[in-house]
Amino acid sequence: MGYSVEDVSFTYPSGDHPVLDRVSLTVKPGEIVALLGPNGAGKTTLLHCMMNLLKPSSGSVAMEGTDIRDLSARELAGKVAYVPQTHEPTFDYTVLDFVLMGRAPRYNAFGHPDKGDQKRCMEILEELGIEKLADHSYLQISGGERQQVMIARALAQEPEIMIFDEPTAHLDFGNQQRALTMIHKMAQKGHGVLMTSHHPDHALMIGDVTALLYRNGRLESGKTQEIITENRLAEVYQTPLRLIEIKELGRKACLLPGIGTKE
Amino acid sequence: MKDKGEAIIDRRGGTAINVALTVILMLFMLACLCIGKYVISPRDCLDMFTAAIFGTGDNSGWTQMDWNILFSVRLPRVLASVVVGSALALSGSVYQSIFKNPLVSPDLLGVSSGACIGAAVAILLALPQFGIQVAAFIGGIIAVALTVSIPRILKSSSNIMLVLAGIIVGGAMASILGFIKYVADPETQLAAITYWQLGSFSYVDMGLLLNILPLTVLAAGLLLMMSFWIGVLSLGEREAQTLGANVKVLRGTCIGCATILTASGVCISGTIGWVGLVIPHFSRMLVGTNTRQMLPASLLLGGAFMLLVDTVTRMIGPAEMPISILTGLVGAPFYAWLLYKQRNRLR
Numbered sequence: 384m385g386y387s388v389e390d391v392s393f394t395y396p397s398g399d400h401p402v403l404d405r406v407s408l409t410v411k412p413g414e415i416v417a418l419l420g421p422n423g424a425g426k427t428t429l430l431h432c433m434m435n436l437l438k439p440s441s442g443s444v445a446m447e448g449t450d451i452r453d454l455s456a457r458e459l460a461g462k463v464a465y466v467p468q469t470h471e472p473t474f475d476y477t478v479l480d481f482v483l484m485g486r487a488p489r490y491n492a493f494g495h496p497d498k499g500d501q502k503r504c505m506e507i508l509e510e511l512g513i514e515k516l517a518d519h520s521y522l523q524i525s526g527g528e529r530q531q532v533m534i535a536r537a538l539a540q541e542p543e544i545m546i547f548d549e550p551t552a553h554l555d556f557g558n559q560q561r562a563l564t565m566i567h568k569m570a571q572k573g574h575g576v577l578m579t580s581h582h583p584d585h586a587l588m589i590g591d592v593t594a595l596l597y598r599n600g601r602l603e604s605g606k607t608q609e610i611i612t613e614n615r616l617a618e619v620y621q622t623p624l625r626l627i628e629i630k631e632l633g634r635k636a637c638l639l640p641g642i643g644t645k646e
Numbered sequence: 647m648k649d650k651g652e653a654i655i656d657r658r659g660g661t662a663i664n665v666a667l668t669v670i671l672m673l674f675m676l677a678c679l680c681i682g683k684y685v686i687s688p689r690d691c692l693d694m695f696t697a698a699i700f701g702t703g704d705n706s707g708w709t710q711m712d713w714n715i716l717f718s719v720r721l722p723r724v725l726a727s728v729v730v731g732s733a734l735a736l737s738g739s740v741y742q743s744i745f746k747n748p749l750v751s752p753d754l755l756g757v758s759s760g761a762c763i764g765a766a767v768a769i770l771l772a773l774p775q776f777g778i779q780v781a782a783f784i785g786g787i788i789a790v791a792l793t794v795s796i797p798r799i800l801k802s803s804s805n806i807m808l809v810l811a812g813i814i815v816g817g818a819m820a821s822i823l824g825f826i827k828y829v830a831d832p833e834t835q836l837a838a839i840t841y842w843q844l845g846s847f848s849y850v851d852m853g854l855l856l857n858i859l860p861l862t863v864l865a866a867g868l869l870l871m872m873s874f875w876i877g878v879l880s881l882g883e884r885e886a887q888t889l890g891a892n893v894k895v896l897r898g899t900c901i902g903c904a905t906i907l908t909a910s911g912v913c914i915s916g917t918i919g920w921v922g923l924v925i926p927h928f929s930r931m932l933v934g935t936n937t938r939q940m941l942p943a944s945l946l947l948g949g950a951f952m953l954l955v956d957t958v959t960r961m962i963g964p965a966e967m968p969i970s971i972l973t974g975l976v977g978a979p980f981y982a983w984l985l986y987k988q989r990n991r992l993r
Binding site: 476485540 | 743746747748805871872873874875877878880881882884885887888889890891892893895896899930934935936938
């Protein structure tokens, strides 16, 4: 079951060729799916189709067998949390106010979070080790902290599935590691995770399943160890690159060849 | 004892400030009922209210003249200025939140001038009061729809584009209004439209006010009830939808209610500038950005500010000044000061 994309195609009204071409993918509880693809291949488009933000030209997306088009925005938000790339909001909400907005799916248009929700959100911030940020302005914390706060807000939705759009974008090495660790922890707790990334290494580090989105809109997915090969990555990124087993790390690493050095 | 989360949410004491603002507004209203070129003592004022409400009370202090001034002149005027100030400030706050743009206001989005044109056309056609109200609302809705659709047509969602669209629509509206003034009867209609374009509370009457009040209160009530979701909408359409907002319905309701508020204000007193821009900023500075506290604060502050300004206009000079002259004189430097205070947060 889980969260499944079935035969989804998508063409932008102004485009002549499909951005997504009969894409199928399943995110199961407790599993991390890493979505890799070149710039402009349509990773975000796929995520938007999965969040009902865009309507697929054909095919469907289903949450536990129910087509998401039959779910209200509130029902979907109660099951699937979307973590967009970090951005600056217009108004400087406090971190806690911001995280509290993750409780929104529980309330109708006239409702608002109560004390229980505040308590739950403080617990989530504590679990993530960022409770000190609670009364900080969301505009005045660092990019890494902001990413963690976005994750906290997604957790406040208490979703079954979490979808991350480039959770490591604009983060330094340490913060990338922290974000990935956090995502790994989410999956261990039973959340199904889909994340996009520009680093094949991230897929190798935490991806149970890796999906490769090619320029022509086709998607190929399978167990990370099987799907990630030098040939496929070279095809995806249109550049030769190397996959090297690093004994000290106990994993493969994806490396670009040097520039101006001999192979 | 507040728990930690609540203490953080309310670290600026927003709830306490809102209670204080309510009390201050009440006292202001009492004071403004008493002062003027003809002074009524607060005690007589309260006695007259007791007499009016309960039919009995101490009637030793006041005269029939006091009674007439209080109930026929001052009370409609005080109520009108509080209603209009609150309506404009609240609608400004809501527009700023849902367009996630601290630069917009009912004036800038063209709502005020659109409503003004609607009402002016209704005056030219000699429609009854109800017709003027409906026309003002329709004019306001058309103006905001135009302003919002320009960035959509140009496929740009930037803050600047919305502001530019507002300038475009506002410019067009100003020309249309100019044309209406050109064709209006210079003896009667022209003076009325001009005076009214600058806003004034001198012609307020209780009947009109009571007609407009129910819809205004309903719109304001709905917006206050939706205040949490208005905050969610301020994160942007996509993010709001992924957090469970039915964006089309919520946004539509909010824009509709805010436009009703602006149009009601225009119906009562003509267009009054600055309040819908400055008061939201001031409220955010006072109670923080959380819309659940900021929206009520802007409602209360808007009412108090307008009451103050109107009381000053009726106190100074032999003839009354149109109120926009003073809101502009006070509002512009005040806005500059607010921008100075918030310069680190605005980018």
